[in-house]
Amino acid sequence: MSECSDIVQLEGVTRAFAGAKAVDGLSLKLKAGEVMGFLGTNGAGKTTTIKMMLGLLAPTSGSVKVLGGDPSDPRIRVHIGYMPEVATYYPYLNARELLAFYGGICGLDAKTVRSRTDSLLESVGLADAAKRPLKTYSKGMLQRAGIAQALLNDPDLLVLDEPFTGLDPLARIHFRELLRNLKERGKTIFFSSHELGETELLCDRVAIMKKGHCVYQGPVKDIAGDGATNLERLFLKTLGEAK
């Protein structure tokens, strides 16, 4: 682990696609046990940042350090849980088989995977659907399977790209509780979202992106206290959209 317990350390990170900067000079630190929400309009650079944080995309310039090392290093990756924005799973696998597949990729032994599978599927509300092929799942059920997949390796750092999308209100509440429990266990969580209410309820800090630039980073407690409205006000103000 890096000095001063930074779990994620981005320094001046820029990523350009065909000359256009999707992320421009982003510096961001995440300490152990912190929950950070990553906000911004569509196309602001959130997913691009997350992919660089995971070593799935190389920065054009700047440095990315996760858990004290290079996130593309498999020894680092085994400690990261990731739920992508859009996941494409093998449609003929059921949820149980999906977790067995990802467990193998993570290098977990079959016994550990089996022992975690029941409680994970229970915690995301998929226990009754565990033997149905994923092609029969609704959008929210696939999202739940993705959450279980991201937690399978009991990661130290959890990176979630729009995890609340598609979840019904009950699943949202359960998922919020799940994330809170993980935080209580000392896990570090970074998630992008358009759900300001969930972000305000869950996060210690937020970062707001606009056109590749980080226009705000700060603690939620300074602005929280009024449901989603305070964060909504801050969001609109930092984007220059406040009335």
Ligand SMILES: Nc1ncnc2c1ncn2[C@@H]1O[C@H](COP(=O)(O)OP(=O)(O)OP(=O)(O)O)[C@@H](O)[C@H]1O
């Ligand atoms: N592979 C790619 N090739 C070219 N441009 C890309 C690529 N990936 C992302 N971009 C561009 O980079 C910018 C940031 O995209 P990104 O997916 O990071 O946004 P986002 O903040 O995650 O948006 P959303 O809220 O819609 O998910 C957009 O202008 C997008 O078109």
Ligand SMILES: [Mg+2]
């Ligand atoms: Mg995105």
